[in-house]
Amino acid sequence: MATKQPTIHDVARAAGVAISSVSRVLNGNTSNREMIERVRRAVEEVGYVPSAVAQSLKTRQTGQVAFAMEDIGNAAYLAMVRAIQPVLRDAGFRLLLHSTGADVNDEIEVLDSLSQRYVDGLVLCPIRVTDRHIEALRRAAVPVVVIGSLPDDVPVDNVRADSRLGAALAMEHLLEQGCRRIALVDGPADTVPGRSRHLGYQDGLRAAGIPERTELISFTDFSFGQGAGAAAAMLRLQQPPDAFFAANDVLAMGVLQAVREAGLSVPRDVAVVGMDDTELAATAWPPLSSVSLGAAERGRLAAELLLGRLADQDRAPKRVTVRPRLVVRASSVPARPDAVRPPHEGSR
Amino acid sequence: MATKQPTIHDVARAAGVAISSVSRVLNGNTSNREMIERVRRAVEEVGYVPSAVAQSLKTRQTGQVAFAMEDIGNAAYLAMVRAIQPVLRDAGFRLLLHSTGADVNDEIEVLDSLSQRYVDGLVLCPIRVTDRHIEALRRAAVPVVVIGSLPDDVPVDNVRADSRLGAALAMEHLLEQGCRRIALVDGPADTVPGRSRHLGYQDGLRAAGIPERTELISFTDFSFGQGAGAAAAMLRLQQPPDAFFAANDVLAMGVLQAVREAGLSVPRDVAVVGMDDTELAATAWPPLSSVSLGAAERGRLAAELLLGRLADQDRAPKRVTVRPRLVVRASSVPARPDAVRPPHEGSR
DNA sequence: CGCAATTCCGGAAACGATTCCGAGGCGTCC
DNA sequence: GGACGCCTCGGAATCGTTTCCGGAATTGCG
Numbered sequence: 001m002a003t004k005q006p007t008i009h010d011v012a013r014a015a016g017v018a019i020s021s022v023s024r025v026l027n028g029n030t031s032n033r034e035m036i037e038r039v040r041r042a043v044e045e046v047g048y049v050p051s052a053v054a055q056s057l058k059t060r061q062t063g064q065v066a067f068a069m070e071d072i073g074n075a076a077y078l079a080m081v082r083a084i085q086p087v088l089r090d091a092g093f094r095l096l097l098h099s100t101g102a103d104v105n106d107e108i109e110v111l112d113s114l115s116q117r118y119v120d121g122l123v124l125c126p127i128r129v130t131d132r133h134i135e136a137l138r139r140a141a142v143p144v145v146v147i148g149s150l151p152d153d154v155p156v157d158n159v160r161a162d163s164r165l166g167a168a169l170a171m172e173h174l175l176e177q178g179c180r181r182i183a184l185v186d187g188p189a190d191t192v193p194g195r196s197r198h199l200g201y202q203d204g205l206r207a208a209g210i211p212e213r214t215e216l217i218s219f220t221d222f223s224f225g226q227g228a229g230a231a232a233a234m235l236r237l238q239q240p241p242d243a244f245f246a247a248n249d250v251l252a253m254g255v256l257q258a259v260r261e262a263g264l265s266v267p268r269d270v271a272v273v274g275m276d277d278t279e280l281a282a283t284a285w286p287p288l289s290s291v292s293l294g295a296a297e298r299g300r301l302a303a304e305l306l307l308g309r310l311a312d313q314d315r316a317p318k319r320v321t322v323r324p325r326l327v328v329r330a331s332s333v334p335a336r337p338d339a340v341r342p343p344h345e346g347s348r
Numbered sequence: 349m350a351t352k353q354p355t356i357h358d359v360a361r362a363a364g365v366a367i368s369s370v371s372r373v374l375n376g377n378t379s380n381r382e383m384i385e386r387v388r389r390a391v392e393e394v395g396y397v398p399s400a401v402a403q404s405l406k407t408r409q410t411g412q413v414a415f416a417m418e419d420i421g422n423a424a425y426l427a428m429v430r431a432i433q434p435v436l437r438d439a440g441f442r443l444l445l446h447s448t449g450a451d452v453n454d455e456i457e458v459l460d461s462l463s464q465r466y467v468d469g470l471v472l473c474p475i476r477v478t479d480r481h482i483e484a485l486r487r488a489a490v491p492v493v494v495i496g497s498l499p500d501d502v503p504v505d506n507v508r509a510d511s512r513l514g515a516a517l518a519m520e521h522l523l524e525q526g527c528r529r530i531a532l533v534d535g536p537a538d539t540v541p542g543r544s545r546h547l548g549y550q551d552g553l554r555a556a557g558i559p560e561r562t563e564l565i566s567f568t569d570f571s572f573g574q575g576a577g578a579a580a581a582m583l584r585l586q587q588p589p590d591a592f593f594a595a596n597d598v599l600a601m602g603v604l605q606a607v608r609e610a611g612l613s614v615p616r617d618v619a620v621v622g623m624d625d626t627e628l629a630a631t632a633w634p635p636l637s638s639v640s641l642g643a644a645e646r647g648r649l650a651a652e653l654l655l656g657r658l659a660d661q662d663r664a665p666k667r668v669t670v671r672p673r674l675v676v677r678a679s680s681v682p683a684r685p686d687a688v689r690p691p692h693e694g695s696r
Numbered sequence: 697c698g699c700a701a702t703t704c705c706g707g708a709a710a711c712g713a714t715t716c717c718g719a720g721g722c723g724t725c726c
Numbered sequence: 727g728g729a730c731g732c733c734t735c736g737g738a739a740t741c742g743t744t745t746c747c748g749g750a751a752t753t754g755c756g
Contacts, residue, residue, distance in 0.1 A: 005489050007742055018706040023744060032704070049489050052465040053410070054742035057401045057711050062466065072445065073426050073627075081420060085447065094462075097420065097445035099433065114442075116353075117400040118410065118466035141353050141397050224631050253631050260633060279421075283572050283601050285608060285633055355712055366736040371714060380734070402712035405741050703752070709745090716739080723732085 006046040015042035026050065062118050065093045065306065068110045069125040072099040074222070075249065075278030077125065080147065080299030084123060087303035093120070104128055108136050116141040121306045123147065123299075127191050143309040145302045149192050157305040158319045161293035163193055163275070164200040166324030170245045170273040170291050171204020173326055177333060179243035179271055183216040185230050185255055186247045194219065197247045197275070216241055220251070227254025228261075235262045235270075243271040243332075249280040252288055256331070271332040286330035294322035354394040363390035374398065410466050413441045413654065416458045417473040420447040422570065423597065423626030425473065428495065428647030432471065435651035441468070452476055456484050463488040469654045471495065471647075475539050491657040493650045497540050505653040506667045509641040511541055511623070512548040514672030518593045518621040518639050519552020521674055525681060527591035527619055531564040533578045533603055534595045542567065545595045545623070564589055568599070575602025576609075583610045583618075591619040591680075597628040600636055604679070619680040634678035642670035 012019040015038045024030045025039040042048075056062045065088050069077040081097060088095050098114060100106045107126055111133070115122050122140070125147040126133055137144060137156055145157040174182050184201045187194040198217070205212055215237060220226035227246060234241055235258060244259075246252035252274030259270050266272055266286055274281055277292035301320050309315055360367040363386045372378045373387040390396075404410045413436050417425040429445060436443050446462065448454045455474055459481070463470050470488070473495040474481055485492060485504050493505040522530050532549045535542040546565070553560055563585060568574035575594060582589055583606060592607075594600035600622030607618050614620055614634055622629055625640035649668050657663055 008744095009742080019743085020707075020745075021705060024705085027744080030704085035705085047487055049460070049464045049487060051405075051742055052461065053401055053405045054711090055744080057399075057405050057713090057742080058744045060711080062401070064466070066444070072420060072429060078421050081447065085449070094446070094458075096414070097447070098442070099429065099445070101433070110442075112397070113400065116397045118412070139395055139397060224627070257631065257633070279572070283605065285605070356714095357712080367713085368715075368737075369735060372735085375714080378734080383734085399712055402741090403714080405712080405743085406714045408741075697756105699754105699756090701752100701754080703750100705750085706748095708747090711743085712741105714740085717737090719734105719736085721732100721734085723730105725730085726728095 005051070006048045008048070008050070010046045011039065011042045011048045014046050015039050056118070062120050063093055064096055064119045065121045065123070066096045066098055066110075066114050066119045067123045067125070068098040068100055068107070068114065070100055070107075070127045072097060075280060076276040076293070076295045079276075079278065079295035080125070080302070083296040083299030084303040087300055087307070091307050104130060104132075108132050111136040111140060111144070115144060121145070121310055123302045123306060127193065129192060143306060143313065145306045145309070147298050147302050149196075155317045157302075157309055157317050159298045159302045159305065160319070160321050161295075161298060162321055162324055163293055164196040164203065166275060166291040166293050166326075167197045167200025167245065167247075168203040168207075169200075169324060169326045170275065170289075171201060172207070173289070173328065173332065174243045174245065174271055174273060175204065175208050177243070177267075177271055180210065181213075181216065181239060181241045182210075182243045182245060183231070183234050183241035184218070184245050184247070185227055185251050186217065186219050187222045187251070189219040194247065201245060222248050222250055224250050224254040224257070227251030228258045229254070231255040231258035232262065235259065235264070241270065244273070246272065246274045248276050249274040249278045249284075249288060249290055252290070252331075253280055253284060256284060256286075256288070266331050267333060273326075273332050277327050281327070281329065284331070289327065289329045289332035291324050291326050293324050297322050353399070354396045355399070356396070358394045359387065359390045359396045362394050363387050404466070410468050411441055412444055412467045413469045413471070414444045414446055414458075414462050414467045415471045415473070416446040416448055416455070416462065418448055418455075418475045420445060423628060424624040424641070424643045427624075427626065427643035428473070428650070431644040431647030432651040435648055435655070439655050452478060452480075456480050459484040459488060459492070463490050463492060469493070469658055471650045471654060475541065477540065491654060491661065493654045493657070495646050495650050497544075503665045505650075505657055505665050507646045507650045507653065508667070508669050509643075509646060510669055510672055511641055512544040512551065514623060514639040514641050514674075515545045515548025515593065515595075516551040516555075517548075517672060517674045518623065518637075519549060520555070521637070521676065522591045522593065522619055522621060522680065523552065523556050525591070525615075525619055528558065529561075529564065529587060529589045530558075530591045530593060531579070531582050531589035532566070532593055532595070533575055533599050534565065534567050535570045535599070537567040542595065549593060570596050570598055572598050572602040572605070575599030576606045577602070579603040579606035580610065583607065583612070589618065592621070594620065594622045596624050597622040597626045597632075597636060597638055600638070600679075601628055601632060604632060604636070614679050615681060621674075621680050625675050629675070629677065632679070637675065637677045637680035639672050639674050641672050645670050 008019045008022050011022045022039050025036050085095050121143045123145045147159045149160050150158050186197055218230035220230050244255045246255050255272050259266055264270050274288045274290040277290040281288040281290040356367050356370050359370045370387050373384050433443050469491045471493045495507045497508050498506050566578035568578050592603045594603050603620050607614050612618055622636045622638040625638040629636040629638040
């Protein structure tokens with residue numbers, strides 16, 4: 001293992017045949033029993049393993065697809081991974097994951113190098129989209145599917161969620177429950193998800209004729225501690241909120257924690273709704289109402305779009321949008337219907 | 349993008365220079381301003397991106413390292429990923445993740461093909477170890493570091509946890525709290541982690557002179573629902589347990605849920621200790637006592653072992669073991685010291 | 697038994713880069 | 727002013743496969 005890997009030449013020599021014959025046997029294009037036997041024995045003898053790099057230089061394919069996201073620790077991406085994997089596996093591809101760590105430079109670098117690097121295609125889930133992203137997308141050497149919003153004129157297959165509508169659904173629900181001082185615990189304001197959730201929040205307030213109050217809005221990053229901290233601060237306000245909409249489930253878990261530590265009860269004193277409907281929501285206490293943005297479905301669709309493009313490179317780029325839906329659990333209503341509410345037709 | 353990628357030849361033609369010159373410019377081995385300018389312009393003009401496959405065929409390296417684990421959804425692996433990533437990044441490697449889905453065949457296949465497939469090294473975290481694993485390890489074409497137990501005669505770099513001792517620590521702690529009917533909610537009995545946790549559980553009972561009772565032991569898989577189900581069943585026993593040791597934090601979350609739904613209080617009625625000390629433990633309610641098996645440290649060590657071997661292929665294989673430690677939170681003691689207890693010296 | 701068709705295998709040309717080697721140009725120093 | 731050395735660049739070999747092509751051997755059929 002240490003020194004030198006045997007090549008197809010070594011096998012050919014050991015078997016006393018030409019390298020082309022070895023290749024044929026290995027790829028199953030030979031019928032002669034005797035030849036097959038000899039090559040098999042020689043392979044065994046020298047311990048040959050084909051060089052995938054050389055193979056794909058020749059065949060121009062790798063059998064691999066990459067999924068690049070910000071943070072593999074985020075359960076929403078996890079749901080995507082779980083949905084993408086079986087689709088690609090069935091099509092004979094191996095899925096490789098890459099976690100960029102919310103670093104734009106790294107994201108671009110992944111696009112540039114991973115796209116031309118040992119994969120046949122790429123599913124990218126950028127949290128920010130800059131001009132440099134777009135440019136990198138244009139020069140990508142392999143098909144790329146983007147999960148997330150993209151300017152209309154970028155000719156790339158694209159799956160998106162409607163998190164603005166999703167946020168509005170959450171607001172509508174909380175308003176129906178009679179909540180009037182609804183706080184927003186959002187992610188970073190300079191990201192696409194952060195912005196659109198804020199917009200949906202505003203949509204909801206506007207529809208109810210409630211003015212936006214800055215002390216009830218907090219931009220953090222998507223973490224438990226930040227969610228807990230932001231909620232704790234708001235609960236100390238003179239007029240504390242009677243409900244929280246958290247921009248994802250991890251933040252919502254933090255909110256739940258802060259509410260408990262303030263000695264209040266969910267949902268009696270404070271209602272809480274999260275977003276992404278990850279596994280966390282079902283395992284939280286009380287079980288967390290959450291707006292599903294269809295992560296699994298987006299993953300599946302992205303994988304299918306990629307396979308489609310791999311099969312026909314010249315196909316026109318497609319764009320798919322997945323509708324959000326609210327999953328009501330105990331954290332926002334006294335009873336526990338655990339019911340799924342479809343998005344209001346015609347809202348937004 | 350659709351038809352044909354430009355190669356270095358196209359750049360050379362466009363620039364009116366030799367391909368060797370293009371290569372030199374791209375690799376920074378040229379000082380002539382004029383030449384650099386011409387090549388840069390030509391690269392821009394034809395939209396050239398180097399083929400990483402061709403590069404690594406020639407240079408015999410890829411700049412990539414893979415981490416293959418059972419399930420990326422498991423927070424313990426996540427902690428490893430987070431620890432591995434910075435070490436490798438600083439050394440100039442990109443980290444690729446692969447989730448095998450607990451499928452032994454897939455694991456072997458990953459070993460076989462990924463090891464000879466576009467990576468310079470591999471960190472493998474197998475949940476089961478079969479003879480086929482060992483054989484695949486022997487013929488792996490690139491250095492492999494295994495996280496987990498391995499027979500002594502396999503010459504592979506190896507990082508291990510001592511989950512048996514870890515389980516014993518949890519038992520010792522619960523016994524100190526006065527618990528006597530301690531239930532074990534374990535993972536699958538036919539996996540290495542499952543077996544060793546059971547052994548540690550037995551060690552703990554034996555040390556206290558308490559006989560093992562089969563109705564207090566349940567082998568499930570590592571999931572929330574299974575943990576909740578197993579705990580719920582045990583709580584319905586004539587003599588229900590007064591404590592649960594769960595083989596990982598997800599199972600423990602399920603146990604907490606079942607205890608709550610039975611109308612009991614943690615830790616007053618039932619104490620709970622989990623394992624792996626993942627993020628879940630700190631965000632649970634009440635915060636979960638958990639035995640840390642040093643996932644992050646194991647990841648970091650594995651990455652460093654791999655880098656070491658990459659630097660010196662002929663180095664003798666190393667084996668490192670990380671000691672477990674118990675992190676006490678509210679779920680197992682009335683007060684909340686949140687203290688860290690080091691392992692007993694000389695236990696086991 | 698002879699000829700055409702088919703099968704089978706070996707040689708060699710790619711794939712797209714890096715890198716060694718040698719030729720030429722130019723500066724420097726005696 | 728000539729010899730020497732250095733720098734730069736172009737040509738060609740090479741990495742380890744797959745695949746095309748052509749010749750030899752085998753088969754089938756008249």
